[in-house]
Amino acid sequence: MEDTPFDVVILGTGLTESVVAAALSKWGFKVAHVDENSYYGGNEASLTLDEFVEWIDTPPPHSSKISRASRSSEVPPFARQYSICLCPTIIPSTGPFIDALVQSGVSKYSSFRLLERIAVYDGSGGLKNVPGSKEDVFKNQDISLIQKRRLMRFLTFAIGDFEQSSELQDKHDLPFTVFLETVFRLDKELVDVITYALAYSNKEADSILTILHRIRRYLRSAGRYGPSPFLVGHYGGIGEITQGFCRAAAVNGAVYILGKKIISINAAETLNQSINEESPKSDLSKNHPQYSVTLEDIPGPLRTDVIIGTNPYVSNQFLSRRQYSPFSSDLKAAYKANPIARCIAIIESPISMSFPSKVGEDDNEDSEQEENARNSNDKVDTAVLVLPQGSVSGGSSKFSAVALMTGEGTLSTPKGKYILYIALPVEPDAAVDPSQILHPYIDVLLKLGREVAQEPIFTAFYIENAGETSPHAVGDPQHNVHGSWFIPPPVPLEPLGDIADIATRNAENIFRNLLDILDNDGEHSRRVNTLSGGIWPQLIDLEEEEV
Amino acid sequence: MPPTAPASQPMNVKLLLIGNSSVGKSSLLLRFSDEQWLPEDESSATIGVDFRVHKMEVKGKKIKLSIWDTAGQERFRTITSSYYRGAQGIILVYDVSNRETFEALPRWYSELETYVSSSVIKILVGNKLDKEFSRQVTAAEGQQFAERMGSLFIEASAKTSVGVKEVFTEVVEKILETPELWANSTKHSTSNGNGGMPGGVQVLDLRNDAPPQDAGGCSC
Incomplete structure (x- = not known):
């Protein structure tokens, strides 16, 4: 493999990892993206039926x-x-995932x-x-007129800025179904439809606000594309789009290695400690990367200071030290699912x-x-x-x-x-x-x-x-500057319409945290901060698209 | 074009390049679309070439070609299956001065067998014809192998431009003659979401998107 170390080695080509790979590569970082599977997508892969059978x-x-x-x-x-997707999803027409697709240019691959x-x-x-939508309500013939009016009232409420509304006052602790029945006087049938099929709420514990926010996101997504x-997504959805993010990373220089076993991941522990004690980290980090990842049939290890990897790749020797995940609460929620x-x-x-x-x-x-x-x-x-x-x-x-x-x-x-x-x-x-x-x-x-x-x-x-193993203690990124292992939270299994957005948010969080570590002179951080909320550099490949 | 001809939309044609690393895939593409040539010491493994759009006229028809490059993912044979979606023509490239790249072709053909329908047009290109003095694969060998694989064949040099234009026109002409490849042409027309435009999302019309039916063979 190359003698020069990579800025980041990413293990696993699931959705979260692939979004991070694309973002890092587009900002000019040197990325090696590795998957032991011979297919892209990890737990979110889209497989042909024969591949699925083998899986x-x-x-x-x-x-x-x-x-x-x-x-x-x-x-x-x-x-x-x-194309069978291991992670079936529907994608809201507005939200982090669609934004990432458009801003990264990956939308042109899907x-x-x-x-x-x-x-x-x-x-x-x-x-x-x-x-x-309201249009649907008008056309619907199964709902009585009075229920229609109440439903309209609810939809108007739910698509608006309900946070301070009188309807919600003192009602935050009610179960959502009771809220619908008492405040909007909707009948049981409609309550069920809204709760299970508009909000995909499966947990009694879901708070009213969680559910209402979800409904509002979906209602506001209507009409953008139809x-x-x-x-x-075509061809199996998420798995196909994940490949698009990988291609975007490759176009920007990321190296892809699939289907090769990871033989070992070694950390230069003692070396690192002495570096930390004796000299400024940044001087030596490039010459003495923390990790070396050895792959089957690939000559020379991949060397890097930063690894992003899901749990199956984390061997025990690393669990006690250095690795951390910056998303403790998300992570815990995901593992509890x-x-x-x-x-x-x-x-x-x-x-x-x-x-x-x-x-x-x-x-x-x-x-x-x-x-x-x-x-x-x-x-x-x-x-x-x-x-x-x-x-x-x-x-x-x-x-x-x-x-x-x-x-x-x-x-x-x-x-x-x-x-x-x-x-x-x-x-x-x-x-x-x-x-x-x-x-x-x-x-x-x-x-x-x-x-x-x-x-x-x-x-x-x-x-x-939900997840491979239980979550680990959360470390402090400040003390892991030299040699860091990020564990992305697992992609949630439900609700159907939130999966892609949550994974995208997690990827964006990882990217921002990485930036703090990788960005020695702060230049990238400054540029990313000028973007309004996104993590993607402005698309400059318009000449390829020739309008 | 005769002035009476109706202003027609150009036909979209999607071509892919495949073949081993450093056989000159990107060089062929850049020579064809941008009339550019990067000397060997300046060109490195593909970075930044995603695809090129090129407009041309073939047999009186306006064509909008999009030609896709491998993004370097051929190096460890990790080309995504999504790369192959919707391709009507494949340009397989080897280096006439490097026998190994010719001998790797059967593996590229078997990848095609996996991912694209048999009706997709293939053209085998022996590149680096300018290195005639160190040739390791004869034109006859190339021709023979292409015939066996049901492909068109041409030798070319991205450096000197010899044969480059012909690569693309021949494959497009053959695509135009192959009706199976146009059975699902509506799939390129998007009515929603600004598909194909920068910043857009391709949302295909519910009623128009006749499924792409591959006339036998396998599909992606």
Whole structure:
């Protein structure tokens, strides 16, 4: 490898690490980005079906992240035409992630489609459309006039600056559902829709403000690229976009090495101590980097003062010293998160998104119009379906399950095939069989709008844990100037619409903290501080795009 | 162009460069798009070349070519699968004065087999023709191998410009003659999000984006 040391060696090509790699490279730092897997994306990778099968059968090394995996023995044909994302997400049209995409220029490597539909399972074989905007509320025929007016009032409240509003006064401690029922007098059905499918709230502990902020972000995202607040990434979403950040890093000089085992990571401990005692750090740090990372089949170690690496790469010898994570509270929250039972099913017809009117209500007229609406509904290619707690018999009474369907319109499947991602939080340490606890949900989803349930052509089940190991004590960056190991917080597993934004925020935090360490003369910090909030240097490659 | 011709939108064509390190991929690109040549002591492993947009006219059709470079990710064979998305033509480059780069080609072809549909047009380019005196791969060998792999073939020199323009025009002509590659041309037209513009996000229209169907073979 090169004789000159790297400013940073990054281990793992997950979303957070890749955003950091792109930002550092764009600011001119010398980055080596390494992944022991032969594919990009780590836990957020998008894999072809045959790669996914291999991943299920032989989970990545030293990972306790995935457990109890199982799959259909038969793998359907055209396996290479699938892009299965290990981290299914929908992306709000405004927010840190979209900002990072645009400001970094990575948006030119990726494309999206709008999420077409969000619906809630009604507990009796039907779905309710989720009104994501005032327009939706007007058009919705299932909601009574009076409830419509109340819902409008709530949406107006939620999209506005509600923090100081009278509605919220003294209500901060109420459960969100009670708040909706008492302050806005919404009926139970609408309360469920708002809580589970507009706010994706799965925790009773979520505070009203947390939930309201989330709803406001989503409501304000609507209309930027179309009626839906959410985008779905092509070719498997996050995993594909993560590759885009890696390419941006490579274009700016980052060195990429994948599929090579990390043989050792050594720290020059004694040397470092003597340096600290005897001389100013900056003089010697370039000549005596703290760490040397040795990779299989790659001659010469990668030398650096700074490592960013997720936990599987942190060997015990480093745990007692020097490494730290600057995000203690985020990190703890992420590790406390519930594991998720996941199902990935491949189906041959889309989940029916028709919304049959309830018997006994005013459903006699406009049958032809409705028929047409249903037909077009049935062509839905990308949709989110929420199955609230207690709505599925044999299902969870505590957590709601969320299903994301992506079809050929997201370029992630062969023609006429759809990927259905189902996620259900489970209790930590519960010895549950994911296929067993998810089966009631699959049965409901595959039966929607059909006489006979459709048979998936492939299914896989597994439990995904929130983090690899428990978090470590948080050190003080000031005392780790010479030789630092950053541990990025794990990418959250839910809610669906927040994952990319949270990971991006974490990446930005790491970048800013790194800047304090890497930036000897303070020049970069000054330049970054002139940016209004972002971390990306102004794009200068307009000549390539020739308008 | 005849004055009666309707002002038509140019057709978008996406080309990729692949091949071993230092065979002159970026040099070919810069010679073609910017008429530039960096002497060897000044050019280093690719930094900063993302892609180039070049407008040209082929057989009376206006073409907007975007030509993508590997960003140095070929060095440890870590080209992202996303690099290959939507490509209609691939330019595989080797160095006629370096046999090793020619012998590495089967591995690049097998990567193509993995990531792009079989209808994508391939052209094999023996670069550094100016180093005739130290040639290690004959033109006949190159030609023969290209034929076996169903590719076009040309020898060129980014240094002297010989053959460079032909590389790009030949591959574009062949792409224009291949209807399978245009089955999903709507996918390039974005109606939302300022796709393709700096600062934009490509959001494809819900109704127009016929899925790209590869006529058999595998896809990305």
